[in-house]
Amino acid sequence: MNMPPPSPDSEPPRQPEASREPMTESQTIGGQAAARRLSLGATMPPAEVPGVRLQRFLGSGAFGQVWVGRDINTGRGVAVKFYLHRGGVNWSLLSREVKNLVQLSADRHVVQVLEVGWDADPPYYVMELIEGGSLEDMLVRRGRLPVAEAVDLFRKILIGLNHCHGKGVLHCDIKPANILLAADNEPRLADFGQSRMSHDQTPAMGTLFYMAPEQADFQSSPDARWDVYAAGAILFRMLAGSAPHRDQALLSQLDTAGSLPGRLARYREAIALAPPAAEQLSRRDVDRSLRKIMQRCLEVDPESRYSNVQQILDDLTVRDKARSRRPLMLLGIVGPLLLLLATCFFGARSIDLATRTATRELRTEAFGSNQFAARLAAQTLETEIQRYFDLVHEEAQRETFETLLADLIQGETSKPVLDRIASSATPVDALVREDALAARDILLEHPAQLRLDEYLSERLAQYRQPSEPGKPRQRLATMFVTDGAGTIMTIVYGKSVPRAQNSVGRNFAYRTYFTGRKDDYPSTIPMDSVSPLRHTHLSSAFQSTATKMWKVAISTPLWLEESGVIVSGRRETPDRDPDAVFVATINLGDFQLLQRSRSGDESDTANPSQVAVLVEAREGDLRGTVLQHPLMDQLREEGQTVSDKSYQVDGATMDRLLEGGDVGYRDPMAVASEGNGFGGEWIAAMEPVTLPRPTTAAGAADVAEDHGEEVVSGGQLPIPSVEQTDLLVLVQYRLSEVLGPVAELRRSLLFEGAFAIVSILAMTLFLWWVVRRVTTQDERRAAEEPQASSPPQERIETMTLG
Template sequence: MTGGDTLILDDAGREQSRLLSLQGVRPPADVPGYSFVRRLGMGAFGVVWLAREDRTGRMVAIKFYPRQRGMNWTLLSREVEKLAAVYTSHHIVRLLDVGWTADPPYFVMEYVEGGSLGSRLSGARLSTDEAVRIAREICSALVDAHGAGVLHCDLKPDNVLLDGQGRVRLCDFGQARMSHEHSPALGTLYYMAPEQADLESLPDARWDVYAVGAILYQMLTGSPPHRDADVERGLQQSASLEERLATYRRLVTAAGHVGSHRGIPGIDVRLAEILERCLAVDSTRRFPNAQAVLDALAARDRQRSRRPLLLVGFLVPLLLTAALLPILGYALSRNRDAAELQMTERALESDALSARLQAAALEDELRQRLQELETIAAADDLRRELEAVMQRPLAEVITEVRAAAEADVASRPRWMQLLDAAWQRAREAAVTGNRGDDTSWFVTAVDGTQIWRREYSERTIGENFAWRDYFHGQGVDFERGQQPQGLTPLKQPHVSAAYKSTTTDRQTVALSVPLFAADGAIIGVFARTVHLGDLQARLRGRMSAEGQGSVERIIALAEVRDADEVRLLDHPCLTEQFLRIQEDEARDEALFRELILDADASASIRQLLQSSGEPTEARLRLYLDPVGKIRSPAAQPYAGDWMAAVAPVQGTRWAVIVQERRSGVLEPILQMERNARRQLALAAAAAAGLIVLGWMFVWHAVTGKRG
């Protein structure tokens, strides 16, 4: 395989390509309404013919997929899907018709008469202005494609067509992927980003950015980057596709950045930097998308257009400049304030999105766990067994449970075997689904006495927990032994208020559902618990895996405790080790008092949770993290000013807080202001120096004439 071939063919594909070459005498099938003129080209999976539309005389291109029918549909639907998504773009060949039911299937697209960029290059190079123009139009096409969710994944000169006026049309979306797809797509050697040359890689807009850089490099230098005899030899020595891909990645990575373009006349420093950033081996140093490349090229144009003005600037009366300094300083301050507001709003918008995603993930996690409990509790055999157990004396049931604690499962009573089996299935499903394990499962009788628990705990079996929120569902834990008389079990699925577990001494939340008898009477409560920190840590890890990326955010969880108090439930600082230290120092009670949010934040969260409409989020431009008030070295990094977005967790009294440092958000603005003021001072000094030199020159000129 040569460097210009797309890495997609296996041995069967090469054989099919050979057979396709034998079909070049006539088109694979007749297409009603079109008369064929000649064959335009042929690839591994299809052949393109030039045809004339009988009604209008318009020239079109028709692409056939003459392979076995299953592959026809796959390839056709993939490419048509992408072309249909970008139909409105003026820089991408337009889809005109599709022959879904034809044999072989085909689609009709506009004919671009100027041929491909690859044909135009043919070892030659273009002028800098022409190359930049074409690169800009390619980027415009990619902006349209990426905006429609389409990643090309196989950009190269042969896939860039030029119309009669030399304007760009992108074609061949056979390797393209939608932005939400997670299947690899191999491009073409020397135009393919090194990380793309991996059968496990996921599509990324930066692949197309690399390809744009490779095409621009070839237009400026006459050959694609990294293509030399050593690289060709290394690729030819690779026996398999995987070896060839690995060799390509290794050679490109070892070569590092390209540099031969720097010595070519007409390539200025800014253009060279743009090119090198497009071709960065490390994808994180590359432009993130085609719009960023366009912005960089536009910035280069602006910089070039300002060059003549630099000379004029030296001739501007410097005294006027000095007079304008106070005005400039005032304007700078105004612009800084506006920029700070804009930057703050942008950061809060991003934080709000993260908070909503985190809250939705938490809601989904809780809902799944509750639904699983309801399904288990509704099973007829378990309901009959539990109904019979609840009719027995509690002391007898508890004695039976304690006696069976050390026995094997098969010798336990039937009702315990059913619960144990459900618990074991849920644990296995949690491992399979990467959901995380529960802390415990338990059943309480109608009076709140715990009669079954897994894992078994002697500390809780036989104890009455009617005072717990997970039993009565009133949103608060009463003082033990001081709960109101006549408390009844909850009547619907419920997420309890967070509490300190009796067995683990950690912040825990219980998810509970009522147990019903056959006649609909409530006979007990079935619940599962999970450590709040474990739940948040997993969701926080999921948020990190989804690429929250370069901005450091802190995700915390708060709970409305009563009408006036909102307290943090979970925070990255509140690790088990940190809480143990606080307990050892007898500061655990004081700690939880310090975790109360300030009045403004509490009011915003309460208003959010009490909103009668569809809750969205609250945005706090100034937020003080309660953890920062804790007298501990581990908590000091959280002191100071933050900004935060808050989203409610529906069905609970919780709210997710996503926060980030105000200084981190505003530092670019502050740095810009410092630089601007420094430059303003230097400009004033330079102006004063020029004034002195100017007057000295005038003075000497005048005095010289007089002499």
């Protein structure tokens, strides 16, 4: 239990010295000794109080004792203050304290005086007993308070002060020790020993660090702004844990200041030079409006401080309204933002879904179109190859060619030369045997060979001339003829070659254009074990040793009879081996495949949209090798080549393409030095190239034999309508061209969506700003109205200032 502390000259000695706030008044040495004697000897109350049973001694001061008792009639706990020493006591001041307490006892925030025995001996007064202790006790125990609790106590203290000021009473010594806490934590203002009436001009000393700077002067006059400063200091103490500006350095300066006026002057000077108190408060949970209220209470200049307590209460009310509206304001700004974010999320999701759906549909359609383009390109190539087949048959059946060939094969001087070369054990042996080499030299100069060479050169020149507009172009790289043993009897090139590189007289019986197989035999195979092909054949692709370009050869067997030369495939073939093989080679780059861009500009080969490529189909290390590509054509026209390096489609991609799957294809040629235009992802489709097969059983048997297939007894083989070649046509379409419209649509939708979002956001912020501004103006007008309608308060302030 506790009671209101006595005035500064009668404080209870029980309170520890370390917890006491420094006072501006002090007792005399004699008074202090008297107080100690009273404290030690107080075993019996000084007097009886009518209607009160005194129970125990609470404390004493310079002028008397305080006892705890109980009202006999109501059982209510009370505190009785006896004034025992009349000598040296300013009875007018004590009378004023009691008078002010009686005048203010109707307010629940001020300690209530229940009875006054001023004419008794010794004089006394009875007040309510506050059992919760003082605010100082609580702050010593707890330190800093939560913001909400501190503001609640601060408001109740202000209400009590406002009631006192309304009655014309200025407390002049507000501090935590003079604020008692009831059991429900309600504050009570106590110790009005330094209180003054608003019209009083007598100075009053408060407590250091709670006392306004201008109050620390014996020439000052009481002012309501003193209590405003003290209230702000209490708020600071509750939030910070210590009084404003209080530190050990300043306490040391005050202790060494000497006299009381010197200490007061040092105090005023230190407060004036110190930084604003609100800047010393380091708590982040204290909002800006509360800091502004606290700082205005603690302004050093009285003119900058609140003029009265009611203004503080008005600002607290404004703060409360603003904080109560904060969730709504927050909802007003966050709600639309959340709605906007949800709209953005679902809008972006819808755009993404629409984009993915459109991409999938476009890709599916483009893949189907690309498959059709691949089939069309394969058919185009098949048609071209068939025209070359017809060309070879036509050239082989020309009468002049038949006559010249017969003269070379059956000539009396040329046949022995060919037989000498054919007598070699292997094709390699024919290149090193002296008699074979001598026979080659004879053959190179033989008149029959030279006449056939001249004729074929004229024919080849016809196929190397520029084609007429609108007509398909057929270009041959070389033309040559081998005998039945595989020895080249004559050969013509597109460009002249040195004698040492001329292949006349050399045996190539192991080559696929002679055997009709898919792969070459070893060059060491015995020549007598190799038979020439028996039908017109398209060889596998091979690379030119001179130009590094990939070629194919079309070869057809020839039989000699008395009537001339018979070409296989046009009539029934004889049962014996062919006497000769006619061969024409074509550069793969001379086939007219789809090489134009999407725009239709065939010259746009640097960055095409759609291209056709030839790929090797044979199993083995060469599978997937790019044989013909627009980049190769482009570089050939520029006099360059990329064929010194192999570029291949990987096996897994090949399998998926052949199965008809949609593959994220990347062109192998993109890694070439000039292949930047072929980078990125493509949609690709692949189709095999096929050729018509003989429809007769004999022709089918010949084809099967050439390809190493087993012939059943009786020659009964199924007769397929087409023959699979070793070429694959791959048509690739640039994916960015397919998805270009989708990307453009996506950019357009995103731009429109972003513009709409920014517009809605700007409108929301503008409306929020308007509402905020109007609300703030209403709050200010509402805060100013009570001040304009309270003339009594203004009169009190005027009297105080006077």
